[in-house]
Amino acid sequence: MATTLMGELVDDLFAGHPGDLPYLVHARDSVSRAALDAASADEAAVFRACDIGEGSTVLLQIPPSCTQVEALLALWRLGAQVLLVDHRLTATEVDTLRRLCRPQFMVRGGTAGRSVLGFRERYELITTRYPGGEPAGSAHRLVQFSSGSTGVPKVIGRTPESIAAELRRFAAIPGMSVRGERVLLLSSTAHSFGLIAGLLHSLAAGVTLVFTPRVSARDILSAAAENQVAALFGTPFHYELVATAGTAPPLPALRVAVSGGELMAPEVSDAFRERFGVGIGESYGTTETGVIAMDTAPTHRPSVGPPAPGVEVRIAGGELEVHLPDGSPYLHGSGDDRYAGGWLRTRDRAEIAADGTVTLLGRGDSLVVVGGLKVDLLEVEDVLRAHPGITEAVVVHTGTIEAYVAVSPGGPSTVEILRWCRDRLAAFKLPKLAHVLPALPRTANGKLVRHAAALRAAEPAPTR
Numbered sequence: 001m002a003t004t005l006m007g008e009l010v011d012d013l014f015a016g017h018p019g020d021l022p023y024l025v026h027a028r029d030s031v032s033r034a035a036l037d038a039a040s041a042d043e044a045a046v047f048r049a050c051d052i053g054e055g056s057t058v059l060l061q062i063p064p065s066c067t068q069v070e071a072l073l074a075l076w077r078l079g080a081q082v083l084l085v086d087h088r089l090t091a092t093e094v095d096t097l098r099r100l101c102r103p104q105f106m107v108r109g110g111t112a113g114r115s116v117l118g119f120r121e122r123y124e125l126i127t128t129r130y131p132g133g134e135p136a137g138s139a140h141r142l143v144q145f146s147s148g149s150t151g152v153p154k155v156i157g158r159t160p161e162s163i164a165a166e167l168r169r170f171a172a173i174p175g176m177s178v179r180g181e182r183v184l185l186l187s188s189t190a191h192s193f194g195l196i197a198g199l200l201h202s203l204a205a206g207v208t209l210v211f212t213p214r215v216s217a218r219d220i221l222s223a224a225a226e227n228q229v230a231a232l233f234g235t236p237f238h239y240e241l242v243a244t245a246g247t248a249p250p251l252p253a254l255r256v257a258v259s260g261g262e263l264m265a266p267e268v269s270d271a272f273r274e275r276f277g278v279g280i281g282e283s284y285g286t287t288e289t290g291v292i293a294m295d296t297a298p299t300h301r302p303s304v305g306p307p308a309p310g311v312e313v314r315i316a317g318g319e320l321e322v323h324l325p326d327g328s329p330y331l332h333g334s335g336d337d338r339y340a341g342g343w344l345r346t347r348d349r350a351e352i353a354a355d356g357t358v359t360l361l362g363r364g365d366s367l368v369v370v371g372g373l374k375v376d377l378l379e380v381e382d383v384l385r386a387h388p389g390i391t392e393a394v395v396v397h398t399g400t401i402e403a404y405v406a407v408s409p410g411g412p413s414t415v416e417i418l419r420w421c422r423d424r425l426a427a428f429k430l431p432k433l434a435h436v437l438p439a440l441p442r443t444a445n446g447k448l449v450r451h452a453a454a455l456r457a458a459e460p461a462p463t464r
Helices: 005-015 033-049 066-077 091-101 160-172 192-205 217-226 236-243 266-276 377-385 414-422 452-457
Strands: 022-026 029-032 057-061 081-084 105-109 125-129 142-146 154-158 182-185 208-211 231-234 256-260 280-286 290-295 313-316 319-323 343-352 358-363 367-370 373-376 390-397 401-407 433-437
Touching: 005 033, 005 066, 005 160, 005 192, 022 033, 022 066, 029 033, 033 066, 033 125, 057 066, 057 091, 066 081, 066 105, 160 192, 160 290, 182 192, 182 217, 192 208, 192 231, 192 256, 192 280, 192 290, 208 217, 217 236, 231 236, 236 256, 236 266, 266 280, 313 343, 373 377, 377 390, 377 401, 377 414, 390 452, 401 414, 414 433, 433 452
Parallel strands: 022 208, 057 081, 057 105, 081 142, 182 208, 182 231, 231 256, 256 280, 401 433
Antiparallel strands: 022 029, 105 125, 142 154, 280 290, 313 319, 319 343, 343 358, 367 373, 390 401
């Protein structure tokens, strides 16, 4: 039996439903609740032998897989503070997080089978102890990261009580999956929506999670049809992919489709409804708060629906704020400028209607969403400016990420600039285009221009 708050939560999640219920399904393979329970308990014994226990800090970087789920639950059973890192981050990015947070251990996945998305693949776990690492200084047991406006990552902590409260919110939201249903999960299990609405809510509710071998329209639709899924969780990218597929099987069991990570374009939602008879709902939240509002039907579009049960919101200075009375979610002083007096600034511009529904109007800072993942454009600029041959840099988002740079004489070419970024940034943060200008345009008071149209107009005319 677990002796930690987080361990008790994990035990409760498994104890809520019969062990023979399938929990993870991938292709024709499945893992029952009882099998995962036993596997995570065995893994916890191995970690315990490495001196990982209550309050230990562990950076966990494993591709989405059954191994990732086992390791995460095992570490939580021991009361460890888990720093959950996306497997796509480069070694340079991971080292930045390690220097910032000073974890005592790192657990990562070694070599495995064919696909990083394959939940039947087994990863060899490599545990490294870091001399000088520091134990947890707070009750937070889940730590995640989000780009910071200064280029320094924000370190965001969630307590066992916070996670349990969010699971209760999801259970109370109309339309969420219930025991015996199957959910096709396309969102990343390293990020809040996929982790809590997907993995943990399904474990709490007795729901079976289905995964695809590859992210393709054919694989997504085949998995949905063959497993008779009742719900689909993904990002706008996934829905756009399947809505435009050449052929599609009928999905008679599908009753709910929810998009998280970024707002859904109306034409994508309309195309999906026309093809499959189900509208795409919205789930809106932040890493700091968890779910803020969710409309599974959807019945409130273009709003994201009313606040989730127990969530209190307000508008201040045109931006949405969320009440977090139990203290700042930020660790290592990384984001305290966004939390004051029990309220968290989301930096999202929004309106709250008379009926309480929330309508988002766009970001109020440099944060953009690419394929459901948040990217801070200032972080990309910092990487570019670190190049010794680049004197100025501005990064804009025009559907894709584009970089405009000024270089010193004999400075790098666009190919070299993109290569520099690839070595230092995860793939989803990379500029798709790099433009080299003699000098970047500035406003009358000397500030760099950040409008894409003005930057394009400043490009030298092509030579003939």
